[in-house]
Amino acid sequence: MSEQRERIEVAIHRYLLLFEPENTASTLRDIAMALDDLVSVYFDTPDVEPATTDALEAPQFNEAAFGQNAARFFERDDVIWLLDPEGGPDQEAMCTFATSELAEIAADLSKVVWAFENGPEADAIWEFRFGYQSHWGDHLHRVRHYLHGLSAW
Amino acid sequence: MTGDALAIRKSARHVAGRKDKALQDTGREAGDGSAHDVLVIGSGAAGLTAALALAETRRVLVLAKGSLTGGSTAWAQGGIAAVLDAGDTFADHIRDTMVAGAGLNDRETVEFVIERAPASIDRLCELGVPFNRESGDLHLTREGGHSHRRIVHVDDATGWAVQEALLKAAEANPNITLLPGRTCIDFITDRHREHFSAAGRVWGVYALDEATGHVERHVARATILATGGAGRVYQFSTAPRGATGDGIAMAWRAGARVSNMEMMQFHPTCLYHLETKNFLITEAVRGEGGRLINPRTGKRFMTFYDPERMELAPRDVVARAIDAEIKRFGLDYVHLDISHEDPEFVRGHFPTIHEKLMGLGIDMTKQPIPVVPAQHYTCGGVVVDLQARTDIPGLWAAGECTESGLHGANRLASNSLLECFVFGEAAAQDILARWDTLEAPPAILPWDESRVTDSDEEVVIKQNWTEIRRFMWNYVGIVRTTKRLERAASRIELLKREVEDYYGAFRVTTDLIELRNLLQAAELIVQSALRRKESRGLHYTLDYPAMADEAKDTVLVP
Numbered sequence: 112m113s114e115q116r117e118r119i120e121v122a123i124h125r126y127l128l129l130f131e132p133e134n135t136a137s138t139l140r141d142i143a144m145a146l147d148d149l150v151s152v153y154f155d156t157p158d159v160e161p162a163t164t165d166a167l168e169a170p171q172f173n174e175a176a177f178g179q180n181a182a183r184f185f186e187r188d189d190v191i192w193l194l195d196p197e198g199g200p201d202q203e204a205m206c207t208f209a210t211s212e213l214a215e216i217a218a219d220l221s222k223v224v225w226a227f228e229n230g231p232e233a234d235a236i237w238e239f240r241f242g243y244q245s246h247w248g249d250h251l252h253r254v255r256h257y258l259h260g261l262s263a264w
Numbered sequence: 265m266t267g268d269a270l271a272i273r274k275s276a277r278h279v280a281g282r283k284d285k286a287l288q289d290t291g292r293e294a295g296d297g298s299a300h301d302v303l304v305i306g307s308g309a310a311g312l313t314a315a316l317a318l319a320e321t322r323r324v325l326v327l328a329k330g331s332l333t334g335g336s337t338a339w340a341q342g343g344i345a346a347v348l349d350a351g352d353t354f355a356d357h358i359r360d361t362m363v364a365g366a367g368l369n370d371r372e373t374v375e376f377v378i379e380r381a382p383a384s385i386d387r388l389c390e391l392g393v394p395f396n397r398e399s400g401d402l403h404l405t406r407e408g409g410h411s412h413r414r415i416v417h418v419d420d421a422t423g424w425a426v427q428e429a430l431l432k433a434a435e436a437n438p439n440i441t442l443l444p445g446r447t448c449i450d451f452i453t454d455r456h457r458e459h460f461s462a463a464g465r466v467w468g469v470y471a472l473d474e475a476t477g478h479v480e481r482h483v484a485r486a487t488i489l490a491t492g493g494a495g496r497v498y499q500f501s502t503a504p505r506g507a508t509g510d511g512i513a514m515a516w517r518a519g520a521r522v523s524n525m526e527m528m529q530f531h532p533t534c535l536y537h538l539e540t541k542n543f544l545i546t547e548a549v550r551g552e553g554g555r556l557i558n559p560r561t562g563k564r565f566m567t568f569y570d571p572e573r574m575e576l577a578p579r580d581v582v583a584r585a586i587d588a589e590i591k592r593f594g595l596d597y598v599h600l601d602i603s604h605e606d607p608e609f610v611r612g613h614f615p616t617i618h619e620k621l622m623g624l625g626i627d628m629t630k631q632p633i634p635v636v637p638a639q640h641y642t643c644g645g646v647v648v649d650l651q652a653r654t655d656i657p658g659l660w661a662a663g664e665c666t667e668s669g670l671h672g673a674n675r676l677a678s679n680s681l682l683e684c685f686v687f688g689e690a691a692a693q694d695i696l697a698r699w700d701t702l703e704a705p706p707a708i709l710p711w712d713e714s715r716v717t718d719s720d721e722e723v724v725i726k727q728n729w730t731e732i733r734r735f736m737w738n739y740v741g742i743v744r745t746t747k748r749l750e751r752a753a754s755r756i757e758l759l760k761r762e763v764e765d766y767y768g769a770f771r772v773t774t775d776l777i778e779l780r781n782l783l784q785a786a787e788l789i790v791q792s793a794l795r796r797k798e799s800r801g802l803h804y805t806l807d808y809p810a811m812a813d814e815a816k817d818t819v820l821v822p
Contacts, residue, residue, distance in 0.1 A: 158591055164750035193723060205723040241751065245735040249727065 115156060116232055119239055122152040123220045130180040130217065139184055142213070143258045146251050149220075153243045162231035167238065169225035172218040181210045191257045212254035219247035300325035300441065302695060303468050303482055305448055305511065306490030308337035309423075309681050310663030312430035313688030314488050318695065319439035325482060326434065327446040327471055329491075329506050329774070333427055336492045336504055336664060337681065340423025341544065342407060343415035344388075344685075345678040346381035349404055352412040354378055361679060364409045365672020366801035367815040368524070373669035376650050377679075377686045384685035385416055391429045394418055407677040408547060408579065415678045420616060426681065446471040447774045448491070448510060449711075451518045451659070452483060458707040464519055466658035467705045474774055479711035485702040486695045489515060489654070489661035490688065493642030494525075494785035499737035500638040502534055502542045507642075508778040509785030511665035515646040516784060516822055520655045523667040523819045524644035525785075526793035526803045529675055530742050532582040534638035536597035537624055545600060545617060545635055550575040552613055554602040556586065557632060560593050580674065580742075583637040584804060587742040590636070599632035637742060641680060643671040643802065644792065647819065652691035658702075660695065662687035672815075673801020713771065725766070725775050728759055729782065736786055744793055744805045753790045759783055792818045 126145040129137040182189075189209035195202055219242040226235035242248070300323045304311045307328035315324045328334065347357050357378045362369050385402070389395065395416045396403040404413040418425035434440045452468040454461035468483035491511030495503025516522050533550070535543040550556075556575055558565045569585035570577040577585075586598050602610055607629035611618050614628070621628050645666040652660045652668075663684040670683050695702070735755055739748040760783050767780055796803050798812040 154594065158594075160745060161747045161751060164747050166754045195726065205726075207723055237751070241735070241739070244738055245731045245755070249730060 113232060115236060116227060118152050119156065119236065120224065120227060122148045123224055126220060127217060127224075130177060130213070132180055139258055139262055142184065143255060143262070146216075146255045146258075149216075149243075149251065150248075153240065153248070156236060156240060158240065159233045159236045161237040162233040165230070165234070167222055167226055167230075167234075169222040169229075172214075172221050174214055174218070177214050177217055178210050181213050185209060191253060193253070207253070209254050209257055212250040212257075215250040216247045216254070299323075300482075300484050301486070303327070303484035303487045304490060305469060305487065306335060306492060306663070306665075307332045307431070307434075307442065307444070308335035308490060308492060308663065309426055309430065309684035310688040311488065311490035312434050313685050314490065314660075314662060314692045315440050316430065316433055316437065317689050317692030319434075319437045321696065322699075323439050323441075325441045325443060325484065327448060327469070327482065328442070328444045329447045329510065330444065330474070332431060332442055332444045334504055334506050335427075336423075336495075336507060337684070338424045338427040339502070339504055339542075340426075340681055341420050341546075342678045343405065343417030343422045344381075344385065344426075344681045345407075345410065345414050345676070346385045346416060346682065347378065347412075347414055348382060348385065348402060348416070349413055352414050356411050357381075357414060360409055360411050361670070361676045362672070364674050364676035364801075365670075366674055366811070367672065368527075368800060368817065369672030370669025373650065377668075377670050377683055380686045380689075381682050384682060384689070387685070387689075388426060388429065391433050393425050393429045395425075409676050410678075423681065445474040446480070446482075447474055447777050448472075448514060449479065449772060449777055451487070451514055451656075452481060452708050453518055453656075456709050458709055464656060466518060466656050467708060469514075470711050472772055472774060472777065477771065477773070479713065479772065481708050481710060483705040483708055485658075485699075485704060487659050488652075488688075488691050488695075489646065489659060489665055490663045490684075491665045493645070493664040494782070494789070495528075495639045495642060497733065497736050497782055497786050497789065498528070498639040498741065499733040500534060500636050502531060502544055502638050502640050504542075506778075508782045509642075509665075509788075510778070510781045511661065512642075512645050512788065513781035513784035515654060515656070515659065515661065515665075516788065516820075518656055518659070519822050520659070521647040521819055521821050522645065522788050522792075523647045523817050524673070524792065525642075525667075525788040525820070526796055526818060527643035527671070527673050527801060528639055528789065529641040529643060529802055530580070530583045530637045531640035532579055532586055532637050533600055533633075533635040535621075535624075536634040536636045540620075540624055542638070543620060544638075545633055546614075547579070549600060549602055549614060549617070549633075550582070552602065552609075553605050554600050555604070556582070557599040557601050558589050558593060558595070559597070559599050559632075559634075560595065565589050565598070580802060580804070583742050586635070586637050591743075597634040597636045600635045601632035602628060603630050603632065605629075641675050643667070643673070643675050644789075644818075648687065650690065651694035652687045653694065660691040662691050667817075673803065722773075722775065725773075725779050728763065729775070729779050732756075732759065732779075732782055732786055736789070740786070740790055740793060742804065744803070746794065746805065746807045749790055749794050753787070753794070756783060756787050756790060760787065788820060791820060795820075 190206050193205045223239045302324045304315045304326045318324050361374050402416050405415045406413045449470045451466045454463040466487050489511045494509025495501040495507040533545040566574045610629045646661045648666045652662050654661050739752040795818050798808045800811050
């Protein structure tokens with residue numbers, strides 16, 4: 112196992128384990144730290160060329176179970192209000208939910224874990240980087256900002 | 265994205281201040297085709313040129329997404345190329361165009377356009393475009409790739425002057441109706457007749473009234489598509505906000521062939537600034553001594569890519585070098601530095617750029633300018649012939665949304681506005697010549713709104729939009745590989761399914777229509793890029809770095 116793979120997998124598992132039902136001691140601060148770690152690992156991971164063109168056929172991510180486990184972190188609601196940075200002062204507010212954002216991240220990262228276990232390492236690393244740039248990175252920064260607003264750590 | 269995650273993603277809600285989108289009868293529907301003879305979609309150089317030529321004898325309706333001046337024409341800084349100087353020849357302009365196009369141009373089209381350029385300039389002068397003059401004659405400037413002075417211009421804002429003159433003439437013409445604020449959804453074809461037919465002729469367009477949310481029918485004997493390019497498919501683009509490939513996507517869905525979509529032109533140096541997008545730093549800054557520096561290493565990196573020509577290497581070489589540095593070092597931008605030159609010299613040569621940057625807190629006489637390459641022009645598009653006819657009866661097209669054969673694998677500077685005038689005129693003349701054979705529109709079904717509800721998914725639409733633009737920039741940008749293209753194709757396929765779900769379920773909005781078209785354009789670019797097994801002009805792939813002996817168009821058939 113390469114050092115790069117090890118770093119990515121450790122960071123992903125650190126994040127995913129927080130939402131396991133038996134891990135009742137984990138806190139929002141732990142989530143924030145795990146998210147920070149993922150960002151750090153992303154920036155330390157050099158760009159790679161994927162080894163194959165195969166689409167990932169990872170098993171379905173269990174969103175319902177994840178949602179139940181993530182809900183315990185939020186005492187009341189978990190609404191994240193959003194404004195389009197280019198939308199100007201008269202725009203209508205939009206919102207999403209922290210649990211949805213956390214699930215999006217978890218779903219993408221679960222695919223990366225699956226890719227490490229079932230295919231070439233380069234494909235998994237590529238998926239990790241591609242996902243950050245195009246998808247889960249967006250969700251991460253949105254929820255990270257929200258968590259920071261909730262807690263004054 | 266997994267199905268479960270998708271379900272969660274769809275749970276995002278747009279909760280505040282929803283606008284009332286009740287149906288309103290605008291009285292503009294023309295299901296019997298009686299209101300206008302010809303429909304023009306787009307109010308830029310190509311669309312208004314066609315409209316003005318047609319309006320001498322026909323009633324023309326011009327539809328525009330957003331404002332009438334929101335297209336790319338008004339943004340054009342350069343000029344219009346035409347052989348007007350005594351020492352210049354058509355043969356030289358043709359050769360320059362073919363060299364830039366890396367042999368992929370259609371020579372007959374190149375000749376057709378260039379030989380009509382002087383007449384196009386004459387018409388613009390008659391319309392009152394205040395081209396710069398010297399002793400009464402048109403002032404001709406020279407740009408990269410041109411072997412002679414042949415660019416007419418209005419200072420450094422030719423596009424705006426042309427747009428203003430065309431619009432003024434159109435507004436004054438009683439045969440032209442200008443209708444802004446219309447986002448076109450799809451063409452009305454024989455399939456939308458009250459009496460169904462699969463023949464496929466275009467009769468007009470279904471368009472969203474952006475103010476009311478009501479979908480209108482606009483029909484005519486002939487329809488001209490002049491909707492511009494698809495630059496906004498990329499994260500960084502100099503194109504206006506509305507350049508989402510609408511016309512290309514609509515024509516493709518209606519059955520028209522699309523060609524050379526992999527040929528996307530990237531400008532090497534667009535200002536990187538969070539508040540100011542789309543501001544180009546002209547190549548003249550490099551020409552006058554500007555150096556490209558890696559902000560992390562402090563090194564002048566063109567040394568490693570083109571040590572002889574350095575910053576004066578051709579546009580595509582410089583763009584690839586900057587792209588490589590950004591990717592290799594994980595940078596957001598590189599520096600373009602001319603602060604080593606005399607401050608008076610810099611201010612005197614680049615007054616507009618200097619003033620603009622000072623307003624953003626960047627003093628280019630003392631500090632470097634952060635720059636990134638940015639998508640600049642869509643060379644590919646809907647296949648048209650010399651009469652601007654598409655494959656579909658009843659549909660003509662002109663300008664950046666088309667692939668006429670003029671640009672080939674790379675566009676020569678200042679040939680794009682020229683193409684708009686020549687093909688806008690060609691479309692009008694062909695329609696007028698064939699007028700007696702063009703049937704009146706049949707009765708058309710109204711837009712089906714019975715099964716749709718207001719979408720609460722605005723946040724998801726914006727997320728998808730961002731995702732497309734990012735992965736297109738990162739994986740279908742300046743330097744490509746087959747594996748990255750394949751993976752981008754997989755992602756597009758997933759997003760397409762998601763967006764089609766929205767499209768089928770919710771009342772359409774401009775954002776949703778644009779997202780659908782953006783995805784379609786992205787797919788066409790990726791599929792075209794995958795089919796080209798060579799590097800030529802604007803398409804550079806590490807898997808096939810050499811240019812093939814024979815130049816062949818990439819033609820996608822629906």
